[in-house]
Amino acid sequence: MTRRTDVVVIGGGQSGLAAGYHLRRLGIEHVILDAQATPGGAWQHTWDSLRLFSPAAYASLPGRLMPVQAGEVYPDAAHVVAYLADYEKRYELPIQHGVWVESVRRDGPFLRVETDSGSWRARAVVSATGTWTRPFIPAVAGRRAYEGRQLHTVQYGRPEEFAGRQVIVVGGGNSGAQIAADLAGTAELTWVTRRPPRYLADDIDGRALFDHATARRRALDEGRTDTGGVASLGDIVAVPPVRAARDAGLLHTKPMFTRLTPTGVEWADGTRAEADAVIWCTGFRPALAHFAALRLRGARGHIATEGTRALDEPRLHLLGYGDWTGPASATLIGVGRPARDCAREIASLLS
Known part of the structure; x- marks a missing residue:
């Protein structure tokens, strides 16, 4: 019909x-x-x-x-x-x-x-x-060989299911930071990002982000210099749980690994880490x-x-x-x- x-x-x-x-x-x-x-x-x-x-x-x-x-x-x-x-x-x-x-x-x-x-x-x-x-997971060597659990942001629920497990969180944006903060203290956490985390100032929340995005669009429409918008401020909004985990010294990052092994990940210098699960917070x-x-x-x-x-x-x-x-x-x-x-x-x- x-x-x-x-x-x-x-x-x-x-x-x-x-x-x-x-x-x-x-x-x-x-x-x-x-x-x-x-x-x-x-x-x-x-x-x-x-x-x-x-x-x-x-x-x-x-x-x-x-x-x-x-x-x-x-x-x-x-x-x-x-x-x-x-x-x-x-x-x-x-x-x-x-x-x-x-x-x-x-x-x-x-x-x-x-x-x-x-x-x-x-x-x-x-x-x-x-x-x-449409979750995105980057093409990383060894993904098919890895024998642990792989999941994306959309499949993550709560930290209790990873209690005591070795977990690698991949991604330096808001989802990566929030899920890393959620797991900190419950799982054995390794947080991996392509560059060091860029936190926005603690007093910036969605109100300021909307104002910056709107100002950038107005500048571009009027032919003025690109203000950079939200991206110029940082990558991670320091919402209270992220701020608390960061200030407690629970959020440390490592650079992106080069490949997955059957039981974990390996960096360019040959350093390895075991992992029961990899959570892809990759957009x-x-x-x-x-x-x-x-x-x-x-x-x-x-x-x-x-x-x-x-x-x-x-x-x-x-x-x-x-x-x-x-x-x-x-x-x-x-x-x-x-x-x-x-x-x-x-x-x-x-x-």
């Missing part, structure tokens, strides 16, 4: 909900198709101790402030899931859960969205699938496989965009994948503005 609507939004996490909010305000008929069976997007699948970088008021979607979590300055993932579920219900967003989008194809004046429960014909499509379903790639038939992807798997609009397919918008689809657009507070601009462009297209 093929159904019709003006806009199909693919993904019902924070970016998809922000798009739905602005489309609804403009009176644009749309449907949100979400692969998750329940509300909350990727926040349903994070590790237990994860906290936001920002206080609740600075981690809100358009139109609805996130409530403060009792006893917490920085809300946990479960609080975010509850907020997103309430947001979806409050604005009566037309979301269908448990629907997997298989492909998007051109169909004359429409885009055809094929799913595991039928297809949709739409005049525009917003892709808001994020990156969580993600955008989840864009559903666009293969459109043949739009270029360097590094990105689709060229102007704002959120795909340059080679003006009926397609990409939202929430990072700065290339809007400054800080992969964050709760940052996605609101590009979602608004996206909805306005679609309104112009439909008119």
Whole structure:
């Protein structure tokens, strides 16, 4: 069965909900198709101790402030899931859960969205699938020979399952630092990074990061000197658990190893370390496989965009994948503005 609507939004996490909010305000008929069976997007699948970088008021979607979590300055993932579920219900967003989008194809004046429960014909499509379903692990010699447990950030849950184990955490970003801090004192931890950790100043959180990302985009749009944005400040936000582990002397790093052995890792100088598990906190790639038939992807798997609009397919918008689809657009507070601009462009297209 093929159904019709003006806009199909693919993904019902924070970016998809922000798009739905602005489309609804403009009176644009749309449907949100979400692969998750329940509300909350990727926040349903994070590790237990994860906290936001920002206080609740600075981690809100358009139109609805996130409530403060009792006893917490920085809300946990479960609080975010509850907020997103309430947001979806409050604005009566037309979301269908448990629907997997298989492909998007051109169909004359429409885009055809094929799913595991039928297809949709739409005049525009917003892709808001994020990156969580596409974890990246670098090609490192010996990975297949290693006999211990290998997992990515997305598979990490809690430190207790690694109690007393020799664990190597790979990655010098926020996930690597937070998981290393989570394991410190419970596991025999080795934290490996490509360069020494660059902590942001302790008083910097998501509020300042959003301001810096926005200032950089404004400077670039106005032809002024690149401010460097968030990257100029450092790689790791010193959230309270990371700060506590660092200040207690529990977070030390070693440079990246050259290969894995059957029982651990080896560095360039021949030094070895045994490991029961290796946790790869090495980032993600955008989840864009559903666009293969459109043949739009270029360097590094990105689709060229102007704002959120795909340059080679003006009926397609990409939202929430990072700065290339809007400054800080992969964050709760940052996605609101590009979602608004996206909805306005679609309104112009439909008119």
